[in-house]
Amino acid sequence: MKMNGHAVQPAQTLRRDPDGFLNRSVKDLFSLDGRTVVITGGARGIGLAFAFAVAESGGHVAVLDVSEEPHPHFNELPKRVPKQKFKTYKTDVTKYELLQKSIDQVVGDFGRIDGLVTAAGICPDQPFLERKPESVARCFDINVLGTYYAAQLVAEQMNRQEPTEHVPRGGSIVFMASVAAYVASKGQNTSDYCASKGAVVSLCKALGVELAPAGIRVNSISPGYTMTDMTLDLCDRMPHLGHIMTMEPPMRRMADRTDLKGLVVYLLSDASAYQTSEDTLVTGGIHAGRLL
Numbered sequence: 001m002k003m004n005g006h007a008v009q010p011a012q013t014l015r016r017d018p019d020g021f022l023n024r025s026v027k028d029l030f031s032l033d034g035r036t037v038v039i040t041g042g043a044r045g046i047g048l049a050f051a052f053a054v055a056e057s058g059g060h061v062a063v064l065d066v067s068e069e070p071h072p073h074f075n076e077l078p079k080r081v082p083k084q085k086f087k088t089y090k091t092d093v094t095k096y097e098l099l100q101k102s103i104d105q106v107v108g109d110f111g112r113i114d115g116l117v118t119a120a121g122i123c124p125d126q127p128f129l130e131r132k133p134e135s136v137a138r139c140f141d142i143n144v145l146g147t148y149y150a151a152q153l154v155a156e157q158m159n160r161q162e163p164t165e166h167v168p169r170g171g172s173i174v175f176m177a178s179v180a181a182y183v184a185s186k187g188q189n190t191s192d193y194c195a196s197k198g199a200v201v202s203l204c205k206a207l208g209v210e211l212a213p214a215g216i217r218v219n220s221i222s223p224g225y226t227m228t229d230m231t232l233d234l235c236d237r238m239p240h241l242g243h244i245m246t247m248e249p250p251m252r253r254m255a256d257r258t259d260l261k262g263l264v265v266y267l268l269s270d271a272s273a274y275q276t277s278e279d280t281l282v283t284g285g286i287h288a289g290r291l292l
């Protein structure tokens with residue numbers, strides 16, 4: 001039997017090797033040396049912090065974003081991590097052909113793609129009964145279809161490339177989901193956002209299984225309130241949200257993007273080689289209970 005062009009057979013010959021763990025150090029397992037990671041929505045916010053995380057771990061970074069210019073912090077990357085390669089591509093994750101062109105350009109520039117992080121997303125805030133079809137569709141287009149298209153195009157590339165000295169067959173895909181996939185947000189009206197992130201968590205589960213024979217792992221990260229331009233803009237428009245976001249989590253603070261950097265490196269690297277189809281919540285405890 002074949003799946004995704006790969007024969008379905010055990011990946012392992014059963015033999016006793018209890019000392020295999022001695023062969024690779026933790027530092028080596030977390031290394032992204034020689035790997036190229038595509039980050040959608042990496043021009044600012046969480047995606048931009050992930051560009052730093054990847055580069056600091058030895059990886060090259062291709063940012064795909066709809067914005068004209070990345071945040072000025074992006075220009076710090078070559079100064080801080082001079083050995084790595086960085087490039088931005090203006091594109092739109094909702095436009096399949098355009099996205100395909102951008103992915104082809106990344107492959108032309110970097111030679112291969114070993115990781116994908118889908119951080120492009122929007123979060124409308126409007127009562128359910130007032131939501132207009134075009135606006136709901138736009139949220140789903142970016143958050144769900146944009147994630148789906150990027151994963152499909154990158155998985156196709158991962159499927160056709162050969163392993164290297166540093167990189168095993170396949171690759172690692174990490175979706176940005178949200179705690180909103182599990183619980184409604186206090187003080188916000190985010191029906192389509194919550195539903196879109198639920199879809200992302202489900203997509204991660206399905207793809208992790210379907211792509212496993214090709215050596216492609218798919219996991220997701222569900223942050224709670226995280227300090228980025230997206231949340232700060234919301235708090236500017238609705239100041240009461242700032243109070244909720246800092247007081248509601250049991251840890252009584254919003255996440256800083258630093259709180260997510262280690263996790264994305266873990267998921268992109270061999271440190272998580274046996275993990276797929278899993279969502280990780282990073283919420284300061286908010287998914288388990290709320291203080292207020």
Ligand SMILES: NC(=O)c1ccc[n+]([C@@H]2O[C@H](COP(=O)([O-])OP(=O)(O)OC[C@H]3O[C@@H](n4cnc5c(N)ncnc54)[C@H](O)[C@@H]3O)[C@@H](O)[C@H]2O)c1
Nearest residue numbers: 041044045046065066092093120121176178225226228230
């Ligand atoms: N900030 C939070 O509190 C929080 C919490 C949970 C989940 N998330 C998720 O994390 C991801 C990143 O959020 P953020 O806070 O960094 O947001 P952000 O608004 O700061 O950054 C999002 C980026 O996506 C880009 N983008 C938007 N539409 C696009 C499109 N059609 N094509 C390509 N790029 C596009 C934007 O230009 C921007 O650079 C989102 O998916 C968001 O839903 C954020």
